[in-house]
Amino acid sequence: MISVSNVNLTFETNDGPVNALRDVSLEVNEGDFVSFIGPSGCGKTTLLRVIAALETPTEGKVTVNNMIPDDARKAREYGYVFQAAGLYPWRTVSGNIKLPLEIMGYSASEKEDRTRKVIDLVELNGFEKKFPWQLSGGMQQRASIARALAFDANILLMDEPFGALDEIVRDRLNGELLNLWGRTGKTICFVTHSIPEAVFLSTKIVVMSPRPGRITDIIESPLPNNRDLDIRDSQEFIKIAQRVREGLKAGQTEDVF
């Protein structure tokens, strides 16, 4: 599905080169829910952007659905949810959801059908005609997720979609996202810096460290695919969370030397 092997990426900046990704390798299988976790500046966004062909690696090989990322982008193989919801303020919620459908040339009736379907999916019924700035942050993110689901991409790339939300809203949206993942069977790559969020959502957790950005641990989660919020009190959950924490710590101590 997604394969990243030995990717290096260096940004040339005015203050000299920044090694955003060093020797990153990773396999994502169909139907996986993969979380990328690490402190800010560890290259999570950059890795997601490399997969989306928004950034080109300096070295290494990436394939998405057996294509080079740029071909996958042109074939519209993925939907991307940005950190800031990035809705267009001059369009209503349904106008925003129709945006990719307009660009991809769907027929008028198809546009209506799909918009209605994803609005149901993210539970935004009744807010179709509202403008983004009339919605709460949580609702904006739902609209942004709906927009990424409206067309038939089987990969969903999400960059800290719930990072700016309070914990109560975030818990609810996490539950809804899992539910949505179960129903649609999409492959999801999800960036976060919250340990409980990563453990709760993922089938695979990728732990990353900064300077240079690299992967310190990849954890296959033993948790069942069907989970609810109570699972966070289980023994297994706590054990995985500990392992994530250790991975993060390991990345820090290396930093000292």
Added chain:
Amino acid sequence: MNIFLLLFFIIWLGGWWINVRISNSQNVQLPRFIVPSLFGIVVLLMWELAVIGLQINPILLPAPSAIALKFSRSLDILWIDFVQTLVKGALSGYILGCSAAFLTAIAIDKFNFLKRGLLPLGNFISALPIVGMAPIFVMWFGFDWQSKCAIVVVMVYFPMLVNSVQGLELVDPSRQDLMRTYSASYTQTLIKLRLPSAMPFIFNGLKICSTLALIGAIVAEFFGSPIKGMGFRISSEVGRFALDMVWAEIFVAAVAGCLFYGLIALTEKRITFWHPSQQN
């Protein structure tokens, strides 16, 4: 102290008092319209009384009533001048100059190398002094409105260009990335993202240029014109010491300028309703 000056002070203090009362009142809707109109009326009354009371020479400052009288008696001439200067000269030049600048901005946006050539050129053109260009344009395009139109084009081109280019440049990068993830074409991105998000800048340019066009068209007539037009009338009536007519023309220019500006601002409010500056 004569009676007119006494009235002058009474109205001054009275108007002041009423405006303070209204401003301090709890009603928020009312003052928005009342305060400025009341202020206008008080100023006009004070002007009238001061001119009569101090027996000011009408060449220096005619009374508002004298201007109003002249205005109502010269409607036909004022209309001819208005059409000649503001419709034929200013409006045509405004539309021509602003559209040319807008199209240039799109070309600059598409072919970035143009920026290095066209922006300095635009800058240079706008730095040309209008008093030098006007006589030359009269030689090139004749005495009639065409030369005024050309002056206005030169005056509005650069401000409009700079604003449009800036608007197209300052598109939010993540919104732009979104279009890339859809693998949208250049035209789709332009129409669905860049033009809408440039609108606040474009309207800013249109508003600035509306004032410039008005000034340009009137001043350009000082350097040669047929025997009609607001600029021509102002310079010839000043020569005859008929200042009431000059003031009547100024009044027409001010009202037309405000209405035009208001029209643009209203359109802006409807089109860029989503922009934070339009939400209160």
